[in-house]
Amino acid sequence: MAPLLAEQVVLVTGGSRGLGRELCLTFSRHGAKVAFTYSKSEEQARSLEQEIAGAGAAVVSRQVSALDADGTRAFVRAVEETWGGIDALVNNAGVSQNLPLALLEEQDFDRVVDLNLKGAYLTAREVLRGMIRKKRGTVLNVGSLAGVRMIEAPIHYCASKAGIVGMTEALAKEVARHQIRVNCIAPGLLEDGVGRNLPEHRLTDYLKHCSLGRVGTFREVAELAAFMISAKNGYMTGETIVIDGGV
């Protein structure tokens, strides 16, 4: 049986660390050629490249911020020229700050919303050019439980992730006529994720309301993501799938 993502070209933003790293590894394990961007972690990026290449899979990476439209465009064109196009984009790059409203300055708000939301828009816009030309492709946005439920979390982060959900639906509608699917996954608390700096009582509170009684793993989310961008998931678009252990 052919691997789930055999010969698929997948671009992952923010791929060198955390969930992004696991996404790259999982996709390559499923047969994909993986391109990823990273903003700072040069060393971790090289390490990931070696790990994937060492397993015999194709991989390229470039240091480019999701907010760098020109840099993103150049990398997207390079990947398209090297591998003949991009089949799936996973908008994963994002940041969070645990700031209460009183301490949340305008520049903090702008930074988080820009990186989490505007960055996804800029990358999607570049990748969709090629997808529309080919009349196929899929985009997966990484949202958050904080964007779909009323939970105690920083408002700029929640706003940006709720924006991701809205953008997913609107974009799905707009590009559906080109047979391109756009979906979103909304993870709850994950090991070593953006919630790693949560105060103890907030983690306890989360676990109290989580039916499975534990935080999720990157691998669990990455496997869902692999299915979401695969051809097996051909009839879903505009959806946000929550993966939170049953909160």
Place this chain on the structure above:
Amino acid sequence: MTARLPLLDRKITFTPDAASKEVFHSFSKGLCPQCKRAVDGVRIIRSGKVYLRKQCPQHGQSEALISGDADWFLQSLTYVKEGSRPLAYSTEVERGCPDDCGLCPDHEQHSCLPIIEITNHCNLECPICIVENRHNYNMSRDEMGRILDGLVKKEGTLETINLSGGEPTLHPDFFALLDMAVAKREISRVSISTNGLRCATDYAFCEELAKRKVYVSLQLDALSNPALRALRGAGDQKAAKEKALANLKRAGVRTTVVSTVARGVNDDQIGECVKLLYENDFILSLTFQPAAFTGYGGAHFAPHDPLDVMTIPDVVKAAETQSGGLLKKSDFLPLPCSHPSCFALTYLLKVGDEFVPFPRFLDLDKYLELISNRGTIRPDDKFEEAIRDAIDQMWTSSGQVPDCDKIMGVLKQAIFLMYPEDRALELSERLRIGEGMVKTIFIHAFMDVHNFEVDRIKKCCTHYTMPDGRLMPGCAYNNLYREKDARYTGAVGKPQIWGAKE
């Protein structure tokens, strides 16, 4: 001159002449130019042109040019689309087309453009006139009311109706009739066809038209007197047309320039008309009408050789050669809903100081869908989809479409203008904005007894409206029915002048 040959056996008559390298294309049915009876015929391709050869049992053979470009003709047949039927008919099928007009259930197209002739008075005696003005009829309000009601019954809603004549502005009750049409909610646009003499001399009249948001189809065949005199008769026609244009522009009347093009008379001035369209915002469209030789004037017009007349591809070719590269043959396509030998057009998007024909940035299939059943652009779902596809295509084409950045900039500006952030616009306002950004060049080929074909008339969507409720396909009426119209059969009257006292 009609070529008349001796009566021949039908089998021999329809056999292409091998020595002349003729190729048989298809069977047809036309009119005998002598007795106007419907007779069998064939389409023949010879020397890169298409001819209609007919055989009348009584008057023998005749032949007429029906397309000056065989390649255009053959290609145009691939654009045929099924017509839309009217909601009701007025006559039965009894004798067969074209002898049951009104429309009968055998007719294959509804009314895209109904023409209401409100008078047969005229203050010009045009040698090329396709109708027969006997100066003895003015439509009554009662007749107008019945016609408008009948149109709504047959069509439901109408995009455009046209008031014509004669010279409609001579009607003593002109504004009352015009207001009846404008008041009909089911009718989106009202246009009048005029020779422009009243517009030239009566500015207040132009203001009244602008106030009513009426469209003016201004007959303007050329911008020089020798050609205008040949087509429109004596007098300084050029000065009159220029005054009319100036008054219409000043009053802000949305105007269509209509140019009748006769071979050897004004076919060298097509580029001038295109230039006029490009340079004037108030001129929304330009219609070329290859001369048809019908009516009192047209039937006697000279020079006229049925084997050497203007056809749609001849106008297209002239537009290409005379417009200095602004237009190309590939910019024009037949209107799929009409017969491809009757209508061709191109839409032009205003990009800065230039105009870009739609086929240069729209996918051909989408463009054909866009123009599939209409002569004018409407901002409906199909239009939106076509424009969205065009935007996506240009965006993803990596510069394959010339000027795509400029075109996309214009389309973005159009969206901002039509859907401003601070207020909602009425549909009519949006249409008006769109009209300022898109111009149209139509080529509408009417038929005379020489090139008349039954399959063309069955697809006709330009209909004259009768007070008794009938809708007469334009060229059938002009060639076969007008001379029998009871309204016009009295003695020839004296031409009336607007404002003159009895």
